[in-house]
Amino acid sequence: MSDWIEIGRLDDIPQRGARCVNTPIGRIAVFRTATDDVYAIEDRCPHRGGPLSQGIVHGAEVTCPLHNWVFSLETGLAQGADEGAVRTFALKRDGSRIFMDATMMMAIAAE
Amino acid sequence: MTEKLVVVGAGMASGRMLEHLFEADPGAFDVTLFGAEPRGNYNRIMLSPVLAGEKTYEEIVTHDAGWYAANNVDCRFGGTVTRIDRKAKLIVSGDRETPYDKLVVATGSAPFIIPVAGRDLPGVMAFRDLDDVNAMVAAAGKPNARAVVIGGGLLGLEAAAALRSRGMEVVVLHLMGHLMERQLDPAAGYLLQKELEGRGIKIHCKAQTKAVLGDSHAEAVLLEDGTIYPADIVVMAVGIRPETRIAVDAGLYVERGIVVNDQMVSSDPDILAIGECVEHENICYGLVAPLYDMAKVAARTLVKQDAAFRPVETATQLKVTGVSLYSAGDFADGDDREEIVLRDASAGIYKRLVLKENRILGAVLYGETADGSWFFDMLKKGTDVAEMRDTLIFGQAYQGGGQLDPMAAVAALPDDAEICGCNGVCKGKIVGTITEKGLTTLDAVRAHTKASNSCGTCTGLVEQLMRLTLGDTYNPAAVQPMCGCTDLGHDDVRRLIKAKGLKTIPAVMQELEWKTSCGCAKCRPALNYYLVADWPDEYADDYQSRFVNERVHANIQKDGTYSVVPRMWGGVTSSKELRAIADVVDKFNIPTVKVTGGQRIDMLGIQKEDLPAVWADLGKAGFVSGHAYAKGLRTVKTCVGSDWCRFGTQDSTGLGIRIEKFMWGSWTPAKVKMAVSGCPRNCAEATCKDVGVICVDSGFEIHFAGAAGLDIKGTEVLGLVRSEDEALEHIVALVQMYREQGRYLERIYKWAKRVGIEEIRRQIMEDADKRKAYFDRFVFSQKFAQVDPWSERVSGKDKHEFKPMAELGFPQAAE
Ligand SMILES: Cc1cc2nc3c(=O)[nH]c(=O)nc-3n(C[C@H](O)[C@H](O)[C@H](O)COP(=O)(O)OP(=O)(O)OC[C@H]3O[C@@H](n4cnc5c(N)ncnc54)[C@H](O)[C@@H]3O)c2cc1C
Ligand code: SF4
Ligand code: SF4
Ligand code: FES
Numbered sequence: 035m036s037d038w039i040e041i042g043r044l045d046d047i048p049q050r051g052a053r054c055v056n057t058p059i060g061r062i063a064v065f066r067t068a069t070d071d072v073y074a075i076e077d078r079c080p081h082r083g084g085p086l087s088q089g090i091v092h093g094a095e096v097t098c099p100l101h102n103w104v105f106s107l108e109t110g111l112a113q114g115a116d117e118g119a120v121r122t123f124a125l126k127r128d129g130s131r132i133f134m135d136a137t138m139m140m141a142i143a144a145e
Numbered sequence: 146m147t148e149k150l151v152v153v154g155a156g157m158a159s160g161r162m163l164e165h166l167f168e169a170d171p172g173a174f175d176v177t178l179f180g181a182e183p184r185g186n187y188n189r190i191m192l193s194p195v196l197a198g199e200k201t202y203e204e205i206v207t208h209d210a211g212w213y214a215a216n217n218v219d220c221r222f223g224g225t226v227t228r229i230d231r232k233a234k235l236i237v238s239g240d241r242e243t244p245y246d247k248l249v250v251a252t253g254s255a256p257f258i259i260p261v262a263g264r265d266l267p268g269v270m271a272f273r274d275l276d277d278v279n280a281m282v283a284a285a286g287k288p289n290a291r292a293v294v295i296g297g298g299l300l301g302l303e304a305a306a307a308l309r310s311r312g313m314e315v316v317v318l319h320l321m322g323h324l325m326e327r328q329l330d331p332a333a334g335y336l337l338q339k340e341l342e343g344r345g346i347k348i349h350c351k352a353q354t355k356a357v358l359g360d361s362h363a364e365a366v367l368l369e370d371g372t373i374y375p376a377d378i379v380v381m382a383v384g385i386r387p388e389t390r391i392a393v394d395a396g397l398y399v400e401r402g403i404v405v406n407d408q409m410v411s412s413d414p415d416i417l418a419i420g421e422c423v424e425h426e427n428i429c430y431g432l433v434a435p436l437y438d439m440a441k442v443a444a445r446t447l448v449k450q451d452a453a454f455r456p457v458e459t460a461t462q463l464k465v466t467g468v469s470l471y472s473a474g475d476f477a478d479g480d481d482r483e484e485i486v487l488r489d490a491s492a493g494i495y496k497r498l499v500l501k502e503n504r505i506l507g508a509v510l511y512g513e514t515a516d517g518s519w520f521f522d523m524l525k526k527g528t529d530v531a532e533m534r535d536t537l538i539f540g541q542a543y544q545g546g547g548q549l550d551p552m553a554a555v556a557a558l559p560d561d562a563e564i565c566g567c568n569g570v571c572k573g574k575i576v577g578t579i580t581e582k583g584l585t586t587l588d589a590v591r592a593h594t595k596a597s598n599s600c601g602t603c604t605g606l607v608e609q610l611m612r613l614t615l616g617d618t619y620n621p622a623a624v625q626p627m628c629g630c631t632d633l634g635h636d637d638v639r640r641l642i643k644a645k646g647l648k649t650i651p652a653v654m655q656e657l658e659w660k661t662s663c664g665c666a667k668c669r670p671a672l673n674y675y676l677v678a679d680w681p682d683e684y685a686d687d688y689q690s691r692f693v694n695e696r697v698h699a700n701i702q703k704d705g706t707y708s709v710v711p712r713m714w715g716g717v718t719s720s721k722e723l724r725a726i727a728d729v730v731d732k733f734n735i736p737t738v739k740v741t742g743g744q745r746i747d748m749l750g751i752q753k754e755d756l757p758a759v760w761a762d763l764g765k766a767g768f769v770s771g772h773a774y775a776k777g778l779r780t781v782k783t784c785v786g787s788d789w790c791r792f793g794t795q796d797s798t799g800l801g802i803r804i805e806k807f808m809w810g811s812w813t814p815a816k817v818k819m820a821v822s823g824c825p826r827n828c829a830e831a832t833c834k835d836v837g838v839i840c841v842d843s844g845f846e847i848h849f850a851g852a853a854g855l856d857i858k859g860t861e862v863l864g865l866v867r868s869e870d871e872a873l874e875h876i877v878a879l880v881q882m883y884r885e886q887g888r889y890l891e892r893i894y895k896w897a898k899r900v901g902i903e904e905i906r907r908q909i910m911e912d913a914d915k916r917k918a919y920f921d922r923f924v925f926s927q928k929f930a931q932v933d934p935w936s937e938r939v940s941g942k943d944k945h946e947f948k949p950m951a952e953l954g955f956p957q958a959a960e
Contacts, residue, residue, distance in 0.1 A: 090669060104666070
């Protein structure tokens with residue numbers, strides 16, 4: 035079951051940029067790529083906690099601003115030689131409106 | 146008795162449906178066809194060639210009077226249907242009622258007119274039907290007529306190109322960052338823009354229309370940023386909206402479009418709907434291919450045969466003569482997706498395929514689109530392309546061979562392209578001399594042409610030219626590529642940016658044949674710097690290609706909070722400034738306040754959301770950003786000098802402040818730290834700085850290329866000058882030389898080692914013309930750079946950076 039909550043509009047996020055959503059389980063980074071796809075991941079680098087929302091976005095990847103680990107926005111996996119992963123959250127778009135699936139959030143909060 | 150079929154809308158979908166219907170069962174219905182336009186069905190797509198004067202209206206008519214008569218269609222052209230009465234099963238047009246057994250709604254869509262002042266003025270038009278085309282053609286007939294086209298999508302660009310070919314002056318206003326953003330990625334958008342600009346069409350992206358100006362007729366378009374474009378006609382091509390008014394009034398289920406099932410039947414079993422007015426599985430279509438599928442299904446449903454409409458992929462082609470552009474499917478990036486990019490700068494070709502698990506998901510082709518349908522076919526079929534992966538991008542004809550040419554970018558340069566910037570040597574001269582004199586070594590080329598004889602930045606290019614002229618016999622030393630996105634090194638890229646006049650990141654990536662569509666975190670900040678440094682007045686800084694510190698103008702700390710360092714000119718402060726800092730620290734509960742190594746005060750541990758408020762308070766006390774986060778001028782440390790110190794020979798504090806005030810705000814390849822000491826005792830530690838000054842009785846000794854970080858290195862002496870003015874001029878020229886030649890992230894000492902201390906001394910100390918030219922270029926670029934980023938942000942710039950997009954609690958009823 036999915037539970038979609040509206041979090042904002044596509045135009046709220048710069049292309050090749052990110053915005054944050056504050057939630058009860060912490061900060062979630064919502065990215066918009068050059069091709070207008072949106073992805074949401076935990077805003078916390080598994081290396082040393084860097085805010086991934088502040089990294090440079092290239093393709094569907096982001097480079098952590100603290101020590102340059104690169105993560106896939108789609109799978110949350112660290113790329114290249116680094117090992118680690120961040121949680122991803124499902125998003126849905128209806129026109130320019132962006133929705134996030136709250137079930138994942140609830141599941142984490144229940145852990 | 147034959148059943149009565151009424152069709153509302155004589156457009157592309159209904160015309161096709163009637164053909165299928167008469168084919169399947171010619172006598173099944175008595176057909177009445179209503180159309181709001183005073184004419185029958187025609188090929189709307191071809192209105193663009195009609196507007197361009199390449200076709201006539203007669204050539205695009207799809208169904209003529211003879212066809213309607215032969216099929217017994219009762220035509221009511223010029224008859225707008227105003228009401229559907231579902232109970233009585235009739236429709237109303239004018240004051241006539243027409244009963245139906247089955248009704249097909251095919252009303253297409255209505256152009257979207259942006260709700261700005263002046264939109265109703267005569268001269269403002271859409272691009273949807275023949276009347277619009279006639280109005281545009283009439284306007285283009287007047288001498289020196291000007292058109293503003295709002296919307297840089299398919300429709301707007303076809304209109305713009307057609308009007309331009311009729312001799313109008315044309316401006317295209319586009320809201321987004323690049324043209325046709327729904328079908329094209331930025332790289333292809335760049336090529337398209339270049340092509341259209343080459344035809345004399347002015348393109349203005351990121352344009353927010355504020356109003357159409359004029360008294361009794363449109364006269365100009367005003368943008369939010371204050372720009373005004375005069376216009377005799379204003380063409381709005383910003384999008385379409387399904388035309389659903391009569392369906393809504395009749396109480397049919399309508400979302401964005403009239404909702405239909407797979408059989409094209411609406412929420413009323415006797416009413417079908419097809420075309421752009423329809424919504425099927427949450428999708429509204431705006432291209433004819435799927436509408437034709439709908440037409441076929443609807444015809445079958447009407448004669449009670451089984452048929453089902455399924456969502457389809459669509460492909461787009463821009464119908465502008467001389468432009469080849471094709472886009473299909475989904476070309477977004479994704480991690481489990483791979484892209485194959487082919488760029489041919491000399492031929493203006495860009496091709497990009499997006500693959501997932503060896504199947505094509507999307508394709509963007511520019512310049513050469515012959516393989517579009519081949520790719521699209523494999524896309525629709527989900528063909529496994531693993532076998533031909535390596536050569537796929539070369540197209541169908543190419544299966545089996547083909548290699549990319551790494552030297553294409555250099556080969557494509559015109560003969561007069563300047564290769565060596567220091568000595569002004571062009572490509573033709575180098576190639577000519579190599580052949581004429583039979584040169585075979587780099588040193589010989591240097592000796593004869595002077596190319597790459599000075600700073601050496603262009604060595605890589607000169608070597609490539611030698612390779613090009615001499616063939617494989619010449620083997621240049623391998624250059625270290627900038628990153629995985631290109632084979633070119635930093636120096637090659639810098640020289641080519643200048644030689645080819647490349648002024649945007651997409652332009653660099655296309656012309657230098659980048660292997661990725663969007664670059665990476667290594668090359669993007671470097672390119673952004675090179676463009677800022679080379680085209681200070683023309684290049685629009687790309688914030689998304691800057692590291693976070695330079696984007697939010699503060700230093701990110703290990704816990705994700707930020708630190709803020711205001712400028713303290715020359716390290717001098719006052720009670721008023723200190724009090725203001727103390728107040729800010731209290732007000733925002735700033736956990737740590739620390740004196741930095743650069744003689745200023747650092748406030749650490751500030752939440753990102755608080756930054757604008759912190760800056761606002763600091764700004765009120767007169768503080769500006771200290772750029773403690775920038776690859777740019779950081780600090781100028783000073784000692785108290787002749788003002789206070791008994792050993793002081795000159796006003797070192799005053800000179801330091803003067804230098805800092807002159808140079809702040811400038812971007813450099815890596816950070817630049819300076820210092821001025823009032824005597825050789827050197828209390829300001831000027832001899833380990835990027836640039837330092839030691840004051841002596843006879844003047845000012847300028848030092849540079851020191852380091853006190855990972856490496857430790859004393860400075861080199863550039864030379865001695867007599868006056869403060871001279872000191873400033875020499876220092877500025879030196880930094881400008883570094884700005885023009887340095888590789889991104891290369892500190893001055895590394896640059897100096899690469900280029901040679903002697904060469905730098907020669908250009909700055911001995912060659913007065915060179916020095917003056919460097920100085921002037923720096924001064925020019927400062928005009929655009931000396932803007933305090935903090936006050937900009939306090940007044941609202943990049944607001945989005947500092948606020949979360951949303952605050953979520955737990956959903957209420959989710960237990
Ligand atoms: C300039 C231009 C270029 C295009 N180029 C392409 C292209 O290259 N490729 C592509 O695939 N598509 C293209 N399109 C889009 C394509 O033309 C449309 O998708 C297609 O025409 C839609 O067909 P339709 O039958 O749904 O609507 P339409 O063809 O618009 O027909 C609807 C008709 O219904 C009439 N109508 C509306 N309301 C009523 C009413 N209440 N009573 C009576 N009549 C009514 C309208 O006047 C109109 O004549 C282009 C469109 C334009 C304008
Ligand atoms: S450097 Fe010389 S002038 Fe400056 S404070 Fe030290 S001793 Fe005095
Ligand atoms: S010396 Fe190292 S730890 Fe200290 S501030 Fe500089 S980078 Fe950080
Ligand atoms: S915290 Fe992200 S790479 Fe170190």
